Amino acid sequence: xxxxxxxxxxxxxxxxxxxxxxxxxxxxxxxxxxxxxxxxxxxxxxxxxxxxxxxxxxxxxxxxxxxxxxxxxxxxxxxxxxxxxxxxxxxxxxxxxxxxxxxxxxxxxxxxxxxxxxxxxxxxxxxxxxxxxxxxxxxxxxxxxxxxxxxxxxxxxxxxxxxxxxxxxxxxxxxxxxxxxxxxxxxxxxxxxxxxxxxxxxxxxxxxxxxxxxxxxxxxxxxxxxxxxxxxxxxxxxxxxxxxxxxxxxxxxxxxxxxxxxxxxxxxxxxxxxxxxxxxxxxxxxxxxxxxxxxxxxxxxxxxxxxxxxxxxxxxxxxxxxxxxxxxxxxxxxxxxxxxxxxxxxxxxxxxxxxxxxxxxxxxxxxxxxxxxxxxxxxxxxxxxxxxxxxxxxxxxxxxxxxxxxxxxxxxxxxxxxxxxxxxxxxxxxxxxxxxxxxxxxxxxxxxxxxxxxxxxxxxxxxxxxxxxxxxxxxxxxxxxxxxxxxxxxxxxxxxxxxxxxxxxxxxxxxxxxxxxxxxxxxxxxxxxxxxxx
Numbered sequence: 323x324x325x326x327x328x329x330x331x332x333x334x335x336x337x338x339x340x341x342x343x344x345x346x347x348x349x350x351x352x353x354x355x356x357x358x359x360x361x362x363x364x365x366x367x368x369x370x371x372x373x374x375x376x377x378x379x380x381x382x383x384x385x386x387x388x389x390x391x392x393x394x395x396x397x398x399x400x401x402x403x404x405x406x407x408x409x410x411x412x413x414x415x416x417x418x419x420x421x422x423x424x425x426x427x428x429x430x431x432x433x434x435x436x437x438x439x440x441x442x443x444x445x446x447x448x449x450x451x452x453x454x455x456x457x458x459x460x461x462x463x464x465x466x467x468x469x470x471x472x473x474x475x476x477x478x479x480x481x482x483x484x485x486x487x488x489x490x491x492x493x494x495x496x497x498x499x500x501x502x503x504x505x506x507x508x509x510x511x512x513x514x515x516x517x518x519x520x521x522x523x524x525x526x527x528x529x530x531x532x533x534x535x536x537x538x539x540x541x542x543x544x545x546x547x548x549x550x551x552x553x554x555x556x557x558x559x560x561x562x563x564x565x566x567x568x569x570x571x572x573x574x575x576x577x578x579x580x581x582x583x584x585x586x587x588x589x590x591x592x593x594x595x596x597x598x599x600x601x602x603x604x605x606x607x608x609x610x611x612x613x614x615x616x617x618x619x620x621x622x623x624x625x626x627x628x629x630x631x632x633x634x635x636x637x638x639x640x641x642x643x644x645x646x647x648x649x650x651x652x653x654x655x656x657x658x659x660x661x662x663x664x665x666x667x668x669x670x671x672x673x674x675x676x677x678x679x680x681x682x683x684x685x686x687x688x689x690x691x692x693x694x695x696x697x698x699x700x701x702x703x704x705x706x707x708x709x710x711x712x713x714x715x716x717x718x719x720x721x722x723x724x725x726x727x728x729x730x731x732x733x734x735x736x737x738x739x740x741x742x743x744x745x746x747x748x749x750x751x752x753x754x755x756x757x758x759x760x761x762x763x764x765x766x767x768x769x770x771x772x773x774x775x776x777x778x779x780x781x782x783x784x785x786x787x788x789x790x791x792x793x794x795x796x797x798x799x800x801x802x803x804x805x806x807x808x809x810x811x812x813x814x815x816x817x818x819x820x821x822x823x824x825x826x827x828x829x830x831x832x833x834x835x836x837x838x839x840x841x842x843x844x845x846x847x848x849x850x851x852x853x854x855x856x
Contacts, residue, residue, distance in 0.1 A: 697745070
C-alpha cells in the first residue's frame with residue numbers, strides 16, 4: 323500500500339499537480355447507504371431560488387426547482403411547468419397553460435395561484451432577480467414591465483405587459499415557481515417541484531444534501547440520495563475524485579486541463595467531453611484609465627494569442643470565441659476578429675499616447691500596472707492569466723494580477739472597483755437579448771441597482787438605440803439585422819473580449835452511466851444518471 327501511494331504522488335508531480343490526500347482507499351459514493359456525490363466549484367451565495375444569480379446557486383435551483391419555461395438544445399424557449407404559452411397579437415399579453423399532475427415537495431399540487439404568488443412576491447421585493455423585470459425611466463427610478471398577473475383558472479396564468487417585451491421569456495427561465503406562502507422560508511428550507519428535494523445544508527462543511535423526489539412529475543431520479551459539495555481547491559478536488567469520495571464532477575472550472583488528462587488515466591474514472599455554449603471573457607472597466615481608451619482595449623485584444631492558449635494550455639477543451647453569443651445562436655455574428663498581432667498592438671498603444679521611446683519598454687504614461695483581478699482556486703484561470711500578463715508585458719503594458727475569492731470579487735465588479743478581470747457567463751449568453759444586459763448604458767450598476775450586468779460601465783448611445791430596437795421587435799429577420807450591427811460595434815470597441823467557449827468536461831466513476839449534458843451544463847441532467855456495480 324505504501325509503494326502504491328508513493329507511485330500515485332509521483333504521477334501527480336509529473337502532471338504538475340500535488341495531491342492533498344492519498345490516492346488509495348476511501349469509501350465509494352453512490353452505493354448502498356451512500357449518497358451520490360457531485361461538486362460545485364464555489365459556495366452558493368444563497369439557497370433562495372428568487373435571489374441567487376451566481377452559478378452555484380443556479381445549479382442548486384436546477385436540481386430542486388422548475389420554472390414556467392426552459393431552454394432546449396437549440397436555445398429556444400419551450401414549456402417546463404407550462405405545457406404551452408401564447409402571445410396576444412399586440413404582444414402585451416402572454417397566456418400560459420400549466421401541466422397537470424405537478425406536485426411540490428411539500429405535497430401540494432401546483433396551480434396558477436402558486437405562479438402568481440411567486441411573481442407577485444418577486445416583483446415587490448428587492449431580490450436580485452427582480453431587477454430584470456423593470457427598466458429605468460427618465461428622471462430616475464424604475465418601472466416594471468409587468469402590469470398584472472391573472473389566474474382565470476388553476477391551470478391558466480396570464481401575464482399582462484406594459485408594452486411588448488421580448489426579454490420576458492429568458493427572464494422567466496431563471497425564476498423557479500415556489501408554493502404559495504413559502505417565500506420567507508425558502509432561504510433556510512427550499513421547497514420546489516424539481517427532481518430532488520432539500521434535506522439539509524451544512525454551511526460549515528459546504529454540503530447540501532438532497533433526496534430523490536419520488537413524485538417528480540417527469541419521473542423519479544435513479545439517484546436516491548444526492549450530496550452536493552463545494553470544493554474550491556483543485557488539489558483537494560482531484561484527491562477526492564481519486565479516493566472515490568466523489569461520483570461525478572461536471573464543468574469544474576477549478577480543474578486545469580492537465581488535471582482532466584491525468585484523471586482520465588485513472589482506472590476507476592472516465593472523462594467525457596461535451597460542446598459548451600458558456601463564455602469565458604476578459605472584462606474591462608471602460609471608466610478606468612487607461613482602459614477608458616478604446617485603442618488600449620484594442621491593443622490588449624491584439625496582443626493575446628487565444629488560439630495557442632486553447633490548443634496548448636486548455637488542451638483543446640474549448641473553442642475560440644469572437645462573440646458573447648454562441649455560434650449556434652440565430653443572431654450570431656463574429657464582428658471584428660482579433661488574432662495575435664503584437665505589431666498592431668504596439669501601434670495602437672502609440673496612437674493612444676502610450677509611446678515607447680526607445681523600443682524596449684516601459685511605455686510612457688503607464689505609471690503603474692493595470693490590475694488584473696481573477697478568482698482564486700481556479701488553476702486554469704491562474705495559468706492563462708499569467709500567459710496574458712507576459713504577452714502584455716511584451717508589448718509594453720505592465721499588468722499586476724490580484725487573486726480574490728469569487729464572493730469578494732463580484733461586489734467589486736458591480737461597484738466599478740476594478741480595471742480588468744476574467745470570468746465566465748453561464749446560460750445568459752445563449753439569448754441575444756443578453757447583449758442589452760451587458761452593454762446598454764441603462765444596465766450600469768448603481769447603488770440603487772447593484773445587480774444589473776453592464777459591469778464594463780460601457781456607454782454608447784448608438785448601441786443603446788440598436789439594442790432597444792432589437793429587443794422591441796418581434797420580426798426575427800429584423801432582430802437579427804440589428805443584433806449583427808450591435809455585435810460589430812461591440813467587437814470594434816471591445817468593452818469585453820470574448821475568449822473561448824469551454825467544453826463541458828465531466829469526470830465520473832466508471833460505474834456512472836447515462837451521462838448526457840447539454841451545452842449550458844444544466845445540472846438537472848443528474849436526475850437521469852444511473853449507477854452500476856462498483
